Amino acid sequence: MEPQLLKTLTDRLLAKSEARQINWEVYGKNQYGVEMSKSVVTIAKSTDTTGRTRYGLDVYNDAKEVVESAMVSVSSEELWRKLARVYDLARRISLKSDETIDQLLEELS
Numbered sequence: 001m002e003p004q005l006l007k008t009l010t011d012r013l014l015a016k017s018e019a020r021q022i023n024w025e026v027y028g029k030n031q032y033g034v035e036m037s038k039s040v041v042t043i044a045k046s047t048d049t050t051g052r053t054r055y056g057l058d059v060y061n062d063a064k065e066v067v068e069s070a071m072v073s074v075s076s077e078e079l080w081r082k083l084a085r086v087y088d089l090a091r092r093i094s095l096k097s098d099e100t101i102d103q104l105l106e107e108l109s
Helices: 003-018 077-094 097-108
Strands: 025-028 031-035 040-047 053-060 066-072
Touching: 003 040, 003 053, 003 066, 003 077, 031 077, 040 077, 053 077, 066 077, 077 097
Parallel strands: none
Antiparallel strands: 025 031, 031 040, 040 053, 053 066
């Protein structure tokens, strides 16, 4: 994926996720995705051979074919941090973490 396209896509995913305007779903182990009108975007977390965390972003067309893909390691620090935040939000949204914690706190009050 072209670096500027990856940055723009990451920034928009981050903004929409922070505003809770994206309905992320679990797509697999350590992988979350969101279906748009004619595409799907997934984000995944993995480790490289040295044990460092990296994030992968894939874009699928309406035929479910990968049309763009990127793997970002910590060497791209700013982008890596943003993707880490997108991943965390995708996880929290898809697992309904906030709602679960709120319900637990309500029951414990």
